[in-house]
Amino acid sequence: MTSATVDFGIGRILSLLKNETLLLSGVHGEIEKMKKELLIIKSFLEDTHKHGGNGSTTTTTTTQLYQTFVANTRDLAYKVEDIIDEFTYHFHSYRSCTKLWRAIHFPSYMWTRHTIAQKLRMVNVMIQSISESMKRYHRSENYQGASLLPYDDDDGGGSKWVNNISESSLFFSENSLVGIDAAKGKLIGWLLSPEPQRIVVSVVGMGGSGKTTLSANIFKSQSVRKHFGSYAWVTISKSYVIEDVFRTMIKEFYKEAETQIPAELYSFSYRELVEKLVGYLQSKRYFVVLDDVWSTGLWRKISIALPDGICGSRVMITTRSNNVASFSYGIGSRHHEIELLKEDEAWVLFCNKAFSGSLEQCRRRNLEMIARKLLERCQGLPLAIASLGSMMSTKVLESEWKKVYNSLNWELNNNLELKVVRSILLLSFNDLSYPLKRCFLYCSLFPVNYRMKRKRLVRMWMAQRFVEPIRGVKAEEVADGYLNELVYRNMLQVILWNPFGRPKLFKMHDVIREITLSISKDERFCDAYSNDNDDDAETTEDYDTRHLCIQREMRSGIVRTTNLHSLLVYTKHNIELPPNMKLLRALDLEDSGIIKLPDCLVTLFHLKYLNLSKTQVKELPRNFHKLVNLETLNTRHSKIEELPPGMSKLRKLRYLITFRCNYGHDSNWNYVLGIKVSPNIYQLKDLQVMDCFNAEAELIKNLGNMTQLTRLSLVMVRREHGSDLCESLNKIKGLRFLSLTSIHEEEPLKIDGLIATASIEKLFLAGKLETVPSWFSTLQNLTYLGLRGSQLQENAIRYIQALPKLVWLSFYNAYIGPRLCFAQGFHNLKILDVVHMQHLREVVIEDGAMFGLQKLYVRDCRGLESVPRGIENLVNIQELHLSHVSHQLVERIGGEGSVDRSRVKHIPAIRHHFRNDNGSFYVSLSS
Secondary structure: OHHHHHHHHHHHHHHHOOOHHHHOOOOHHHHHHHHHHHHHHHHHHHHHHHHHOOOOOOOHHHHHHHHHHHHHHHHHHHHHHHHHHHHHHHHHHHHOOOHHHHHHOHHHHHHHHHHHHHHHHHHHHHHHHHHHHHHHHHHOHHHOOOOOOOOOOOOOHHHHHHHHHHHHHHHOOHHHOOOOHHHHHHHHHHHOOOOOOOEEEEEEOOOOOOHHHHHHHHHHOHHHHOOOOEEEEEEOOOOOOHHHHHHHHHHHHHHHOOOOOOOOHHHOOHHHHHHHHHHHHOOOOEEEEEEEEOOOHHHHHHHHHOOOOOOOOEEEEEEOOHHHHOOOOOOOOEEEEOOOOOHHHHHHHHHHHHOOOOHHHHHHOOOHHHHHHHHHOOOOOHHHHHHHHHHHOOOOOHHHHHHHHHOHHHHHHHOHHHHHHHHHHHHHHHOOOHHHHHHHHHHOOOOOOOOEEHHHHHHHHHHOOOOOOEOOEOHHHHHHHHHHHHHHOOOOEEEEEOOOOOEEEEEOOHHHHHHHHHHHHHOOOEEEEOOOOOOOOOOOOOOOOOEEEEOOOOOOOEOOOOOOOEEEEOOOOOOEOOOOOOOOOEEEOOOOOOOOOOHHHHHOOOOOEEEOOOOOOOOOOOOHHHOOOOOEEEOOOOOOOEOOOOHHHOOOOOEEEOOEEOOOOOOOOOOEEOEEOOHHHHHOOOOOEEEEEEOOHHHHHHHHHOOOOOEEEEEEEOHHHHHHHHHHHOOOOOOOEEEEEEOOOOOEOOOOOOOOOOOOOEEEEEOEOOOOOHHHHHOOOOOEEEEEOOOEOOOOHHHHOOOOOOOEEEEEOOEOOOEEEEOOOOOOOOEEEEEOOOOOOEEEEOOOOOOOOOEEEEEOOOOOOOOOEOHHHOOOOOEEEEEOOOHHHHHHHOOOOOOOHHHHOOOOEEEEEEEEOOEEEEEEOOO
């Protein structure tokens, strides 16, 4: 794992030395010395990695030397990071004091700078010592013919071994494969289609998902073979040489044609190889499989040698990257995404491997329950299922099976029979850039099957300085790009997309998480105190790691580790935070059992991220303003009702999230509660998210100073706030989300004067609108519009029907007329909510309006006696949800002979939701 070592050791130090505060400390000389020596070590290691990975067995001495180097460079990286954090603290403390105080304490400050310089000199000595050791090793006899790399490294022997495993798929028997029939039929249909032009078919999926197995089965298929005149299978290495790829293709074509391979093949130049291939294939219908392609660059290099004639040739690509799969390969090209095995398919594959296909053998040995639990950990990943099943075929006793289940992490990292799983998944990890490696490893902190939120990940990565700065691009956008890259590479799975097409929730496959967590532990990067820990082996809650997640009750209830940068708590048991976590940058206590924050929290100078969401915490420490580096404060759904004074001193705060729900007697209107805050909060010029606060006159007058706001939510807005509110909002040019809720249902929202609407993407207005604001028609970027309690008497539809990007429209007691008509427009609308319309008797959707609608919700409209007229014209609708509607409406569509059944029979899912004394229920009305 050399690339990881370079990144987490040398690469990390080089990144840290760019710290601006450190450059002000007067240690430029030491920094330049470090950089020079580190670059020499980095070059040496990469050169060794390139030329030493020859597949030879690594000696014990070599492996130990390598591991020592790993540990030393990693420890140095952490040491440099701690030195920088220490100096940053002292530097800020000195600069933030009065001139008199600075004059008095100047000698102390200079002594601190001297101490920092001394520590850096010691680090420099250690770096030079490592460098000299590497140079001596380079000159020694041990270097000749020996690799400094572990056997399972990405481009060394491990890569060749993995390639061999991939190509072995060509020899799998037909009856050993499970769950490929549908995909196989689809892909063969594409390959044998009558189009005369060359077509590229891509098969994409995560490592171990069965891409190569499926493609190999198709490659051998007689129905495919008889359709083409020439065939070639080429496995692509990450460090491929294009000339070698061409030579392999030529050998494959000649071998399939039983033709003598040219003796001078290995002396051919690039041009001669291309000419040979083009000349051979020009008039042939060929079929080429390029297995395990890592980048689109390969196609740019190889396509010149694959004639694009009219013979009906086909190229199949297998890849782990969606970027490669969706690349533009020409007219008619297609791609197929591999799906993980369903539960019954996975069980068949596992039984085939573990019990030779005999379920009776499994039951006779009383192993079915533990076998199914073990299978769950594989989550449908074919490689993991097959490898694990083969390993378990030698285990007879139930106790042996339970032992493997309880120690699967250890087995994945140490058992030779599961080595292929780890090696194949490590290839994907080692191909990541340094920033992506850190972000990806950080995801292993979360519990098994945890649903990770996009915004939460982004903000935590930013707090840890994982996001590399790019000039002119916001850090949030860079981090979003990281997430997208991990998804495109099939290393994170998107489990929920929002209606606007953005990924919202992610998860990490269980097997990938286990391997990722083991890498994190090796690097002393992440660790988890969870149910997977071995109680017998653990005697303390001390963890030698930078990022820790507590997922179960701790014996002492105290976290003793002091060098943490992240602490995440996922247990309802109370956790006592230590007073000396001076390096902590992220504290995530969401949904934990913590009740009161310790006063020592305010001493965490480096804290950038604090999440108290869904906790029972009632107040923040009074000196909370001392957390001057805080960027994110999330008290969503906590018990905190008021922020302490001095919040305006937190000048680096970017996200202030305080949204709460009201479950009291007045929750019908004031269902969202704001939080009290000092009006001088407007001094936070970098604040981007302000969600959600009580509207106060002074705050509203000064909102215009917060020009970086992208999200704003205010409750308890009064009529008299209207003029000042519009004037302030018109100064905020980049506002994307705006939510305004009036103090009570009859209080009008006076917002006619709003002009700066071009950037608004989501708009929610709760309060009486005496007229529809004329600026509604200017919301050209609006994707969501929610109106609640608007009580409009005129038809508001004509103001919004032409909005080009509107995806979701929600009317909640927004219209008091008896007839709601959608005559035209709404061409991108996918979701429509019609809720709590007491006077509504009829909904009409005319032909051509909202033809792309997918989901329709009708709730608490008891005067509505039939489904919307024109619903039969909505050919794309997938779901109709009816909640607390009249019996007449339900009866009209409830059965085959009902009056309106024919109008809704094209809708796949129809549900009637209702409530009675026993709770809330729903019944399906689908055909």
